[in-house]
Amino acid sequence: MPPARMVVCIERREVVARDHVELYFRHPALTAAVPGQFAHILTEGTLRRPLSFSRLDPASGLAAVLFRVVGRGTAWLAARREGEPLDLLGPLGRGFPPPEPDRPWCLVGGGVGIPPLFAAWARWKASLRAPITVIAGARTREAVVMVEDFRAGGAEPWVTTDDGSLGEAGTVLGPLRRWLASHPQGQVYACGPTPMLAAVAAAVQGHGPCYLGLEQRMGCGVGACLACVVPAADRATWPPWRRVCCDGPVFLAEEVRLE
Amino acid sequence: MSDNPLAVEVAGMALPNPIIAASGTFGFGPEYAPYVNLARLGAVAAKGVSWDPWPGNPPPRVWETAAGLLNSIGLQNPGVEVFCREDLPFLRRAQTRVIANVIGRTIDEYARVVERLEREAGIDAIEVNISCPNVKEGGISFGQDPDHAAAVTRAVRAVTRRPVIVKLSPNVSDPVAIAQAVAAAGADALSAINTVIGMAIDLKRRRPALGAVTGGLSGPAIKPIALRVVWEVAQSVHIPIIGIGGIESAEDVVEFLMAGATAVMMGTVTFRDPGRMEAVIEALPATLRALGFECVRDAIGAAQGFCEEARP
Ligand SMILES: Cc1cc2nc3c(=O)[nH]c(=O)nc-3n(C[C@H](O)[C@H](O)[C@H](O)COP(=O)(O)OP(=O)(O)OC[C@H]3O[C@@H](n4cnc5c(N)ncnc54)[C@H](O)[C@@H]3O)c2cc1C
Ligand SMILES: Cc1cc2nc3c(=O)[nH]c(=O)nc-3n(C[C@H](O)[C@H](O)[C@H](O)COP(=O)(O)O)c2cc1C
Ligand code: FES
Numbered sequence: 001m002p003p004a005r006m007v008v009c010i011e012r013r014e015v016v017a018r019d020h021v022e023l024y025f026r027h028p029a030l031t032a033a034v035p036g037q038f039a040h041i042l043t044e045g046t047l048r049r050p051l052s053f054s055r056l057d058p059a060s061g062l063a064a065v066l067f068r069v070v071g072r073g074t075a076w077l078a079a080r081r082e083g084e085p086l087d088l089l090g091p092l093g094r095g096f097p098p099p100e101p102d103r104p105w106c107l108v109g110g111g112v113g114i115p116p117l118f119a120a121w122a123r124w125k126a127s128l129r130a131p132i133t134v135i136a137g138a139r140t141r142e143a144v145v146m147v148e149d150f151r152a153g154g155a156e157p158w159v160t161t162d163d164g165s166l167g168e169a170g171t172v173l174g175p176l177r178r179w180l181a182s183h184p185q186g187q188v189y190a191c192g193p194t195p196m197l198a199a200v201a202a203a204v205q206g207h208g209p210c211y212l213g214l215e216q217r218m219g220c221g222v223g224a225c226l227a228c229v230v231p232a233a234d235r236a237t238w239p240p241w242r243r244v245c246c247d248g249p250v251f252l253a254e255e256v257r258l259e
Numbered sequence: 260m261s262d263n264p265l266a267v268e269v270a271g272m273a274l275p276n277p278i279i280a281a282s283g284t285f286g287f288g289p290e291y292a293p294y295v296n297l298a299r300l301g302a303v304a305a306k307g308v309s310w311d312p313w314p315g316n317p318p319p320r321v322w323e324t325a326a327g328l329l330n331s332i333g334l335q336n337p338g339v340e341v342f343c344r345e346d347l348p349f350l351r352r353a354q355t356r357v358i359a360n361v362i363g364r365t366i367d368e369y370a371r372v373v374e375r376l377e378r379e380a381g382i383d384a385i386e387v388n389i390s391c392p393n394v395k396e397g398g399i400s401f402g403q404d405p406d407h408a409a410a411v412t413r414a415v416r417a418v419t420r421r422p423v424i425v426k427l428s429p430n431v432s433d434p435v436a437i438a439q440a441v442a443a444a445g446a447d448a449l450s451a452i453n454t455v456i457g458m459a460i461d462l463k464r465r466r467p468a469l470g471a472v473t474g475g476l477s478g479p480a481i482k483p484i485a486l487r488v489v490w491e492v493a494q495s496v497h498i499p500i501i502g503i504g505g506i507e508s509a510e511d512v513v514e515f516l517m518a519g520a521t522a523v524m525m526g527t528v529t530f531r532d533p534g535r536m537e538a539v540i541e542a543l544p545a546t547l548r549a550l551g552f553e554c555v556r557d558a559i560g561a562a563q564g565f566c567e568e569a570r571p
Contacts, residue, residue, distance in 0.1 A: 005294050005533060046328045046478050047321070047530055089294070089533070217319045219330065220530045222294070224286030226306075226335050227321040238337065240314050246290075 001032045003092050003222070007085045011062065017142035020112075021078040022054060022066040025086065031058045034095030035120035036191075036213050036250040039065060040221035042087035043073035050218050050245070052191070053091070054115030054146070056123065066115040066145060092221055093249050096120050096189055096211055103208060104130045104183040108172050108200055110192025111138045111145075116213055117191055118146045122153060133158065133183075135175045137192075141166035173199055180207055189213075198258035210253040216244040231257040264544050264554035267301075269499045269522050270422035270447035272383050274301040274356060276540050277512065277555050281503055281526030282307055282360035282386060282426075283332065287346035288353055294533035299540060301522060302356035305346070307388050309362045310371050312338040317470035322459045327480030327505075328527050329457055331471035334362050334391065339372045343379050351381035358424065360386045361415070364394040366401075370414040377419050384422040387415055389441075390430075390453045402428035402453070405440035416445035424501065427451040427492070429484055438492040450501035450524065451492060452485045478527040479505040486518050493519025493560060509539050509546035516555060517562035 008025035016022050033056050040048040054066035069078045080086065096116075099105045105128055107117040114136050125132055137160035138144045144166055150157045158175040159167025168174060172192075180186065184207050190200040191213035204210040219225035222245065229241035230248075233255055242248060242256055265276035282304035285291055297303055315335025322329045336342070342359075350357045359382045363369035373385055389402035389411055401407045412425055425441040427434055429452040438449055454475025459468040467473075485504025493500055502515030503524040515523050528535045543555070552558040 003293055042531060045531075046323050046326070046527060217321050219321045219328070220284075220286075220290070222286075222290045222533075224290035225284060225321070225330075225530065226315060226332050227318075227330065229315070229318050229320065229335075231317075238312055239335070241318075241335070 001029050001091065003090055005087070005089050006030070007087050010080055010082050010084050010086060013080065013082050016066065016145055019069045020066065020142070020145055021069070022064050023077065023080065023086070024055070024062050024064040026061050027063055028058070028061045030063045030091065031056045031061060033063065033091030035123050036095030036116050037091040037093050038249060039088040039090035040092055040218070041065070041077065043076045045073055047219060048089065048221060049073040049077070050092075050221060052116035052213065052249075053119050056119050066112065068112045068143070089221060093245055094247065096213070096250050099124050099128060099187055099189070101127050101129050104133070104186035106133045106135065106176065106179050106183070106186055106188045108135045108176055108188060108190040108192070109137070110172060110196040111143050113190070113192030113196070113213065114144070114146050117189060118149055120189060121150070121155065125153070125155075133179055135160070135172045135179070137161065137172035139163065171199070172196065173203060176200060176203055180204065184208075187211075194258055201253040201258060204253065211250055212253055212256070214244050214249050214251060214256065218245050221245045231259065233257050264547065265540065267522055267555050269501060270384065270424065272302070272356060272422055274522060276301045276543070277516070277522035278536050278540050278543075279304055279358065279501065279522060279524045280529065280536060281524035282358070282388065284526035284529055287342070288350045291529070291533055292353075296537060298354040299537050300355055301540075302358050302383065303350065303353070304358040304360050304386055304524060305342070305350065306336055307334050307360040307362040308336050308339045308342045308372060309334070309364075310339055310368045312336065312341070313362075319468065319470050320474075322468040322474070324457075324459060324476065324480065327476050327478035328530075329459055329469060329474040329476055330454065331469040331474035333471060336362075339375045343375065347379055347381060356383045357381055358384045358386050360388055360426075362388050362391045363411075364391060366410050366414045369411050370418050373415045374418045377421075382421060384424055384448075385415065385419055386424040386426055386450060387411060388426045388453065390426070390428040400428060400430075402437065403431050405436045408437050409440040409444035412441040412444035412446050422447040424448040424450050426453055427488065428453045429481070429488055430456045434488045435491050435495045438496050442496040442498050446498060448499045448501060448521075449492060449496065450503055451488045452481070452504050455481050455484055477505070479507060481505050482511065486514060489515060489520050490518045490563075493563060507535065509542040512539060512543060513546055513550060513552075513558055516558040517560070519560045519563055521559055
């Protein structure tokens, strides 16, 4: 659907873990958004806040965002109640492409990078003939969000935590390397903090296609201000950057340089 | 003149209302088209264009501050040729007034860009951003020295028949001296202000927040600075002034008008509220009436009179 400014009502608010809140809104047109796209949401402060969709469910008409409280804007959002309005621009950006049905598919999420991958998995899991693997990692146990949602939909995520408080101790890189060893031509969709994405891209290099959902500080969110750039892999051609808000946030790993 | 109470004339440019989208905050127009009716705006100032493409600064390029925004975009743009070929056609079709914003690193570059634009239809005025580093003078900006600012103005004036608006930087000790110099050099109007230089530290990463270390502050935080510059410049030059800096409401607009501005530009507020410029246009007639003005023209410089009376 084309992007628009809309005021949506918070239909459901759920504290999913300490400092993690998911807000649901009913908007039948919005559920047609592509997983990986985001909403630019009005909070307090000078700028809107970009948040990816965690759910886009045409059957129920519900869309959602799941976020970690890290500052003023997310704290304000976390304090909203059911029934209150939210002002958002969306859906914005280019989301994930549909996965190839016959290629093994691995979704690798770190922290609040897990929610957009849940939306992708929910949208496309039935279209895959090849096996699907979900790897979900975070610093510590409560930050590994949406594991129960994957389970309810029939997947058993491989979980990692840096501190070993849940699943395997370490990062998502361990399970990802093992998966790549047995699925060398698989397709990888990843979302999470930039250092994690850089490591994922390096690990997947030479294997199958790898799509990354990036973050960058944004101004407008619609392509006008050129704030949200990341370096293009090929700096010889113009422009030497890609805009996360409208060229992305999803990029093929070869397209960008993560520093 | 028409009976539209919002109509103003800036340097020969007839605007249906005094609200202009500020350069660099509105792209080249199409980006905001899903959210804003461009024809409704007084005018649109396009993103600054140079002769060759400029890559801009490394990210992060924005950082939110109390009541403001720091940016270090670094004037990234595809160059005037691409602007003319790919971006101008959209603006021409948008049925709005178009202000082309021009940047350069040498006086010759400014002039070449304006000369190239002269061949194109659909541009109503040229805005010259003199906050660019002057490569021939060790990188200090053209806007920081009255002689350099006047030289750029003269060079641009010589190659265009269109109105020339020179955009002033607040990062100088005496903006009036710059304003007088560019007015004497042939500027038809002034716009003030560009962003105020500043910086922030990213506590968690223990380094400057912006990739370019320093950046330009915009938003409500700079409104008092902008008003002071407009006020002082209005008393010392006789060309129209376009007020810019932290404008978010019809009341803000009237403040700038009363300080001596003929029109205004709105920038940072569009990021949070793309509809704000149109909302301000909608609210402006009633706001003017409530303050005892029949039209925008009546409010221009209204506070300057008080100053005269207060003098001994
Ligand atoms: C495309 C995209 C999708 C995102 N999806 C999610 C998501 O689904 N769930 C989630 O929890 N977070 C997500 N983020 C990160 C989220 O935008 C930030 O955590 C949030 O903006 C922080 O706002 P704040 O006011 O609480 O923090 P503050 O630090 O007070 O914010 C100050 C400024 O910095 C910006 N900012 C701070 N951190 C980030 C960041 N990591 N990325 C971009 N801008 C930042 C803010 O938007 C704001 O302009 C996403 C970011 C992007 C770019
Ligand atoms: C992200 C951003 C980019 C800008 N780019 C330009 C530019 O290319 N040329 C220019 O003359 N001014 C530029 N400006 C300055 C604005 O046009 C305006 O003078 C300033 O932001 C103050 O107005 P505001 O407080 O309403 O934003 C930019 C401002 C911002 C925030
Ligand atoms: S945030 Fe403005 S261009 Fe991407």
